[in-house]
Amino acid sequence: MTDPVSGAPTSNFIRQIIDTDLKNNKFEGKRWQLPPATLASLQQAPVDTARIRTRFPPEPNGFLHIGHAKSIWLNFGLAQQYGGICHLRFDDTNPEKEEQTYVDAIIDAVHWLGYDWNTDGVSHLFFASDYFEVMYGFAVEMIKAGHAYVDEQSPDEIRETRGTLTSPGTNSPWRDRPVEESLQKFQEMREGKYPNGSLALRAKVDMTSPNINLRDPVIYRIRHAEHHRTGNDWCIYPMYSWAHPIEDALEGITHSICTLEFEDQRPFYDWTLEVLADLGCLARPLPRQFEFARMNLNHVITSKRKLLKLVQDGRVSGWDDPRMPTLAGLRRRGYTPGSLKLFCERTGVSKANSRIDYSVLEQALRDDLDPIAPRAVAILDPLKLVITNWPEDQTQLCTAPRHPHNKEAGQREFMLTRELWIERDDFMETPPKKYFRLFPGNLVRLKYGYIVRCTGCVKDENGQVIEVHAEYLPDTRSGTPGSDSVKVRGNITWVSAQHAIPVEFALYDRLFLDEAPEREEDFLALLNPDSMQTVQGWLEPGVDLHAGPWQFERLGYFAYDDVQSADGSIVINRITTLKDNWAKRTN
Structure with a gap:
């Protein structure tokens, strides 16, 4: 987001939106307090000193990957450049898939990239589960106002009556049930009186809407599962599409920036906030959602399901395998925070989906390391x-x-x-x-x-x-x-045979041969059999193993592998070669 010559921020459509909002004093007089901030609690709160507020809201159900790096860079970077604050918020509304291990790993990854959520002694680290009680109260208010009802159809029946992209949905037989009945059923849902999937709370919007996301979406479902933070206090959990806008509002977010696949959800995002504001639950100005194109990197998959498959099948050594696109894997391989930020800057922010060649990532690493990486000689x-x-x-x-x-x-x-x-x-x-x-x-x-x-x-x-x-x-x-x-x-x-240090070199390459492996269900058949080769070689004596990454002359950029070297051996990873020769190797 900066010009390589002047260092000034480069323009993109999100920056233009923010510039316009600030020029029009859209947030003048906006109040803020530590969330959850409802309309009532904000009456005596001080004016927000942050010019804008953004957030990075991962679900703690896996390890962050390079696509998340783009969102982290964008949200934290915009906040820094505009004198604002970026929150780190965990959207932990799905207890069956979320773990504290993932929370810890995400915190570590964001810190490694060089970002922090503490401002003037105030931590802006939040969890959706912090707001469960408030969100439950909001749901009750929506039921009372006729904007939500408890549906007793099964999940399959709800799906069938929802309609298709070309045909409207069909009203649930429970859509017009008395408010008192929905309130009682919703209370009994909370008390654990019903099994999973037997009842659901739905927003009452429009079953004939051309946008299928507005056809009375489910906003609470029953899940008898232990939550990593709240334990067994709850057995009903809000759906992400309903909870997310509320979380943004409770935290005073001004610009809710997400990837393009959430564009169709924006109308429900806006509907939820407007309804709750009209009911006196939330304060205006309300957050607005903006979408940008996600990062599609050639020879890489970012689907959590498919990455998990790689780990479970033993195709890689773990989530931090240096061939994985996870931030943990990239970090262990030797990629630097500076190289990932440079990569994000070069790929930019747009509304149009596109594919980015892996060589762009590698060149960002070279350009980041060339001015600073110490030189040495290795023989592979x-x-x-x-x-x-x-x-x-x-x-x-x-x-x-x-x-x-x-x-x-x-x-x-x-x-x-x-x-x-x-x-x-x-x-x-x-x-x-x-x-x-x-x-x-x-x-x-x-x-x-x-x-x-x-x-x-x-x-x-x-x-x-x-x-x-x-x-x-x-x-x-x-x-x-x-x-x-x-x-x-x-x-x-050359190195002296008498003085050289014996080293095992792990020569890493792209994990997939195909440019777009994510589009294939049988993606395992596209694995590159030569994505990792190990060789026994020699290293120039006197090299400080912990001072890398280095540039090994004529060979490329390398980094010491703390994980593989834990047994006392010396293992050094090749991050990338000095020049891009992928096409030459594969043709």
Whole structure:
């Protein structure tokens, strides 16, 4: 949401709405108190000092994924830019699927992204369950006013009489039951006198509406299930479509921003708020809902059901598997909060659905890390190089910048010895044209070291090259006057075989081969069999394992894996390569 040159916020349709609202003083004199804030309780409350209020309202029934990052960035970012406040609110109205574990994980993820909900010592962390008693009272008022009734049809009957997109619904036989009966039944529902699905409270709107969401939607259902916060205090729970606008109003939200699939629900959102305001339950100005297009990222699924399937079937190691699109997985893989924010900025905010190529996410990571990531050398596919004219017991100190564009970062130090590890593809016995690395007779520079001339190789009984031989040119050390005395076109990385650190590298790639796996029910058939490969390699000595992510020269960006390294081994994840070569690999 900022211009890359000026740093000023870029415009989008939501910002234009907010600008207009503020210009018209829409919220002037609006009062606020810690929720639940009803019309009666706001009479003596102070004027709200926040220019706007937004909210990020996850349901605690799973781990956040990259699509949620867009909503977090948008809601918290808008609040910051406009001198407002963003609430973190858990929509915990479905006790059968919600757990405290998910609450804790969501709080941790939002904090990791760099956002907070505390302002001037006041916490703006809320739960829908905080308002259960208030919402129950609102439902009673709606029944009394003839805006709601208790229906005794089964869920299947309600579904059948609701109609279709092309035919109107049919009134329930209980739609016109006396108010007193609905009040009594609703009280008995709360007291636990009925089994699940036997009764429901429905809003009385319009069964002939072309918008199927206005055909007397259910607003309370019976669920005999223990809630992670309220225990067994309740056995009836409000439906999300009814509870959500009330939660927004009770918290004084000004702009309720959600994804495009809730657009058809907006009329009921507005109807609920207007009815309750007319009944004297809620204060005006009321919240307004605005929708933006959700993030559709190629080669990724974000369906909680399908992600759960991946975990339960053991296709991934867990919710924090580095191939998962969850924030926990991206974080463990090595993605940074800055890279995800940059990705959100670049993909922007619009009303039109579109697909975003995975390479955009990877490039955001590169651009975030390139200016700050310390450099080091790693060898993923090791081949031994022996400098035959180098004394066996001789070591020589070499230096290299920790960051090529930041002299203040200082120098790193490592030893040059007779035996080195190089990448296997840095040698070819019979090279093609324009191959400038090691082959018999060719000269290359050992980066930060000497120029060497390849003299041959050693093979095993199967003809596999197991060792390359070379001789170094003594007067060509990097950083000395003789370094330019011999011109070479090849430059290869290396680590000392004597000093290198043994490391297991986890080479991660896209989890799905197909660009849009979410559209296929048999999505498991689209898994990329090479989404993770592990190799045993070598790392430059002296690398601070906890100072990453790093850029390993010529290879890409990598991060230490705390989870896999818990047993004492060293496991380093590849986050992404230096350049996007997905199309080249898959074509």
